[in-house]
Amino acid sequence: MKKIIEGKIWTAVCVALTLLMIVSAIWIGMRYYVSMDIYQTPSMFLEGEYSVDGGEWKSIEKDRYITDHFHKIVFKGKMSKKLLMYFGSLTISSKNVWYTLKTSDGTVIQSYNFDDEKLSYEHTQTDKPLALDMPNTPGYCVKTIYPDYLTKTENITEDSDLIFEVEYPYSYALVSYNDCVDVTAYYNEGMYLRFFYDALPPVLLFVLICFFGLFFFPVASFILGKIDYKYLTFGMLSFLWGLYMIMQQISGYLNLWIVDPTVCMMMDKITGYCFVAAVLFYFKANMSSRGTRIAANIASAAYLSCVFTVFILHLCHIRDLNASSMTMNFATAGSIVIMIVLLCVEMRINRNALFFLLSWVPLLLTVAIDAVDQFIHLPGSHYFNYGLAITMIVQIVRLIGDLRLQYKEAIRHQQMQKELYEAKVSVMTSQIRPHFMYNALTSIAMMCEIDPKIAKEATITFAKYLRGNMDSLKQTGPVPFTQELEHLKKYLYIEKLRFDDLLNIEYDIQATDFVLPLLSVQPLVENAVKHGVGMKEDGGTVRISTRETETAYEVVIEDDGVGFDINEQKDDGRSHVGMENTKKRLHDMCGGEVKIESVVGKGTTVIVILPKEGQPNEDTLS
Structure with a gap:
């Protein structure tokens, strides 16, 4: 079994690593062999100046991305000769903005505006597939300008003054121009080429992460023999992380395949909201106390209610998802803060909660940096994605380490079960060995002539005793003491039938609400019986008693037989494996121990001590 589990885990890891290497090789090969001259991605296709929200005019710097936050930004300048003469097409990919390209005299060359009757359906002959028909929502749009058409039909030359106006129609917040508008200049079908070159390799990588999350952690949990909610939620989290990152890579291309821009925006937003929901459920899975888990369920349900509400408002054309972004940002932040507070409360009883919180520090730090970036322009952008990647890698490493520990624990448990099974077989065979059965059957045969009624009762008792021994092979855990006592009484009934007046049995049972391994008291x-009073000429008494102390339950077996010297190494030709197995089973299953006191000529006392810490609660016993 150990080799099977280990083989499955290593197979999954090797397959994942192999796929990762293949994707990396494809990406590196494309980077090496594909020429970047096939297409270009200029920050702005005009050479001139721009103004943000009616402010001062700034020069457009070549090869420098425009990160200004705006509600309306206006560009004035000329289209470069290279774009007009050498590139066949110019594609503008926009997110949540309207824009218009016109000449200095106001002639519209290209527009994407709510007043545009054709909107984004002018390049297709279909009847608005997947259309939600929301004219006041820009969504995600991809449009193409053909320079050859401009030069021949519109008489646009490299000396023509052009104006490019971009408007963000939402009033609740400012956005960065670079995040709203992306330009691609190419010779032929460059948008698809750019997707294949820039977006496809990371998309394949994140597809691999999706499969990794969807199969590796849940399957690993099943292989270990149990369904662990923590691994299932993290598997879903990894899957949605990969899906979220895929959407980040392809969101600018969605309008190439999905005609309605609002549907493109909806897909991007919903993917992000589902990812946040998965984070909340994963947080809850790492809580152990009932109170914090209930509070986490309430917070998660409240967040999902917000998602459902804004989605319905979007479908009903009341308020689109982008207009509800600020509301959802507050809902997300509030839910995460609640989860962090609950985990802080959890630290009192679960020390792993602290390490779990620390593992999310990179993400929380980058979220804070992005929040500050809304007010001051920091170098670079999208710190959130880097923090998220670091955090998810830390989570994967942490859970793989946890899986490794559970794997070792599962192997140890299997080994212990094997040893316990062998011990029970040993106990059973030692108690139904041929001479014991011969003596029992001989005693019953003699009683058939003396007292048939007692002989019948003895036969039934002996049969139940044998059946109890056989049933012990199916028992994997501790049993109530009352069950062990009933089986013990059957054994002593048979021995009493054999020894008659030479064997006296006394019981003093003061405690029964505890468990112990099956067939652990009988040896x-x-x-x-055999080596105590049985070795004494005039017989003796075996006394079985139980008692409860402050910290443990005790089972005491006393006899007034011949006794022995416990310090003497006995070499009597008998195997003492049964006694050692009994001690091991008591220790492994209940944390118990066996103490033996004996005096030669006076008898022996054996005390089985079962700590209360290893016992189930009273509700379980009842």
Whole structure:
């Protein structure tokens, strides 16, 4: 079994690493062999100046991305000769903005505006597939300008003054121009080429992450023999992380395949909201106390209610998803803060909660940096994605380490179960060995002539005793003491039938609400009968008693037989494996121990101590 589990885990890891290497090789090969001259991605296709929200005019710097936050930004300048003469097409990919390209005299060359009757359907002959028909929502749009058409039909030359106006129609917040408008200049079908070159390799990588999350952690949990909610939620989190990152890579291309721009925007937003929901459920899975888990369920349900509400408002054309972004940002932040507070409360009883919180520091730090970036322009952008990647890698490493520990624990448990099974077989065979059965059957045969009624009762008792021994092979855990006592009484009934007046049995049972391994007391009683009072000419008494102390339950087996010297190494030709197995089973299953006191000529006392810490609660016993 150990080799099977280990083989499956290593197979999954090797397959994942192999696919990762293949994707990396494809990406590196494309980077090496594909020429960047096939297409270009200029920050702005005009050479001139721009103004943000009616402010001062700034020069457009070549090869420098425009990160200004705006509600309306206007560009004035000339289209470069290279774009007009050498590139066949110019594609503008926009997100949540309207824009218009016109000449200095106001002639519109290209527009994407709510007043545009054709909107984004002018390049297709279909009847608005997947259209939600929301004319006041820009969504995600991809449009193409053909320079050859401009030069021949519109008489646009490299000396013509052009104006490019971009308007963000939402009033609740400013956005960066670079995040709203992307330009691609190419010779032929460059948007698809750019997708294949820039977006496809990371998309394949994140597809691999999706499959990794969807199969590796849940399957690993199943292989270990149990369904662990923590691994299932993290598997879903990894899947949605990969899906979220895929959407980040392809969101600018969605309008190439999905005609309605609002549907493109909806897909991007919903993917992000689902990812946040998965984060909340994963947080809850790492909580152990009932109170914090209930509070986490309420917070998660409240967040999902917000998602459902804004989605319905979007479908009903009341308020689109982008207009509800600020509301959802507050809902997300509030839910995460609640989860962090609950985990802080959890630290009192679960020390792993602290390490779990620390593993999310990179993401929380980059979220804070992005929040500050809304007010001051920091170098670079999208810190959130880097923090998210670091955090998810930390989570994967942490859970793989946890899986490794559970794997070792599962192997140890299997080994212990094997040893316990062998011990139970040993106990059973030692108690139904041929001479014991011969003596029992001989005693019953003699009683058939003396008292048939007692002989019948003895036969039934002996049959139940044998059946109890056989049933012990199916028992994998501790049993209530009352069950062990009933089986013990059957054994002593048979021995009493054999020894008659030479064997006296006394019981003093003061405590029964505890558990112990099946057939763990009987070998001790058997020793008292056979090697204690059985070796004494005039017989004796075996006394079985139980008692409860402040910290443990105790089972005491006393006899007034011949006794022995516990310090003497006995070499009597008998195997003492049964006694050692009994001690091991008591220790492994209940944390118990066995103490033996004996005086030669006076008898032996055996005390089985079962700590209360290893016992189930009273509700379980009842």
